[in-house]
Amino acid sequence: MSATSRRSFLALAAVGAAAAACGRATASGGGTGETRKLRYQGWAGQVTLPELAEDLGYFGDVKLEWVGNTISGPQDIQSAATGQIDFGGAFNGAVVKLIAAGAPVKAVISYYGVDEAAYNGYYVLQDSPIHSAHDLLGKKVGMNTLGAHAEAVLDIYLQRNGLTAGEIGKVEPIVVPPVNTEQALRQRQIEVGVLGGVLRDKALATGGIRPLFSDFDLLGKFSAGTYVITKRFLKENPTTARAFVTGVAKAIEWTRTTPREEVIARSVEIVKKRGRNEDTATLKYWKSAGVAETGGRVTDAEFATWIDWLVAHGDIKAGQVKASDLYTNEFNGYSAAAATSPSPSRS
Template sequence: MPATPTRTTTSRRQFLALLGISAAAVSCGTATASGGGGGGAQLKKLKYQGAVGSVTLPELAADLGYLGDVTLDWVGNTISGPQDIQSAATGQTHFGGAFNGAVVKLAAGKAPIKAVVSYYGSDQYSYGGYYVLEDSPIRSARDLIGKKVGMNTLGAHYQALLDIYLSRNGLSKTDAAKVEALVVPPVNTEQSLRQKQIDVAVLSGVLRDKALATGGIRPLFTDFQLLGAFSAGTYVMTQRFIKENPDTVRTFVTGVAKAIEWSRTTPREEVIARMTAIVKKRGRNEDTSTLQYWHSYGVAETGGRIGDKEFQLWLDWLGERGDIKKGQLKAADLYTNEFNDYRKGA
């Protein structure tokens, strides 16, 4: 059994510091992740971070044979989207994925990155829910004033959805500021809710399904109910890497796009069986039981195509919060569908 590489960890302070580094500094970092600049051969082995006990879309694409002569080089696991795209921006990996709001923040910090394909989102099968105890008096957005909402991280997907929910239900900024968002590790969120350490728990995936099976909780709202089906996160690469390795980027992006469509059109049991085989085959001593709860990747558009709407919502939210300057970035400048054979008109 191969030795498990040490997980790369990055504190929130380090990530925020990254947002302030110069484009020149990032450019120097990405030199280590570049391929054959100056007319040389393009890079065919892509360094990346995975996730324990799960199968990412690039990993699925590779197993299905959709990446051609492009191979993946696993360097460890991550549980943080911001950390994952930081690694890509600084050249530690060749691609990374995160919530689109985190991509916006990194781009606002002058990191020369570009989103190339969507990889997760919310739909009727895969969504994040904001749950309360069955007997909780919380029934509306206004009931959340003075209450605690536990989520995996602040300033990202679930805090954004909470803010949007409060705003759309008529709460003023002053009242919304009285709703306290707290960081609670996902594995502890259900327990924290049941022990009444928090009033609302954000749950998704297997943790949501297990909590619902136990009973005694009900949803206040879900991100799917709030926004409908939407793609929430994208894989990014540096602009330099894209320029120097266009064929590799096309193979990677289109391979991921094909894997998305394969997962949509293949019976769920077959997808789960394939994922289980992939996890067992890579020999990292991982638990495969949670794969039984997989329903979909939640990507909204065909082949993970990206549109302005995938970024404009978060540009507006971050601008309102003062995290970025309003009008500083344009949605269309943050992504490209050029390398996706599922792009419109292709």
């Protein structure tokens, strides 16, 4: 395991132990009935599926309470595990690590994934000498966080192209905030930049960069990340949890069936209404949430790849976790509710 991956794993382990030992992951209802408020972290300049679901009126009387932004999935689910927020989302490999470390959380719905339109590309400058995996030796690869989706995919790419463990250790993944990745690449502060979604398409529209590979090239279509909620919250607030998960499921399907221009326009409205002085320019590049399963329902397959990868790299032990124990679809009522889904509100 690389030093960076080890640090990420130890951080998740510490959070898991703390959450399991001291029980700080409490419901915010205070024991007086189910809470109807969900604390969460957002992403600057982006509209998350829960934010979209709330704006569409899919949560009913359940409301979101924004407590700040994050740029890291592992940090987001750590905050959920320790009760600082009520739900958090991350790459499924990071979810496996957190639960393996003892955090009492369950994955409840997929919220992002990879397909032909939604993928993470590993980009180099047009005139870069990098054309293969072996060309990455000694090079810096900028990504949003370590020990998560981007680093796992990079590692799989290097392995599949024949690099030894020693050679892989010579490739340096470093943290670069997503909004700064394109600039860092163009200024040659990094040799490779991981770009996805609207930030990727904006950079491609500017020109001067080319892809080395993408996670879609490597692994095909798959759901890549899930929202997690503590078991205690689910037990104490089942109706609220069902409203949240089902609402997000409806929002996923709304993005599939609604014209792209309307999805973008709605997102721009949401960002403007929340008044956080954010740039909406990148939203016009949105194409897909990339979620593979209908309504974001979770399957064993979405965790199996990463369990195998983590075992192979010594992050967890063989048999330490079982895919089916990591998630629940109990709170996802999309299939039953789809036919009677209310029309989106224009609030």
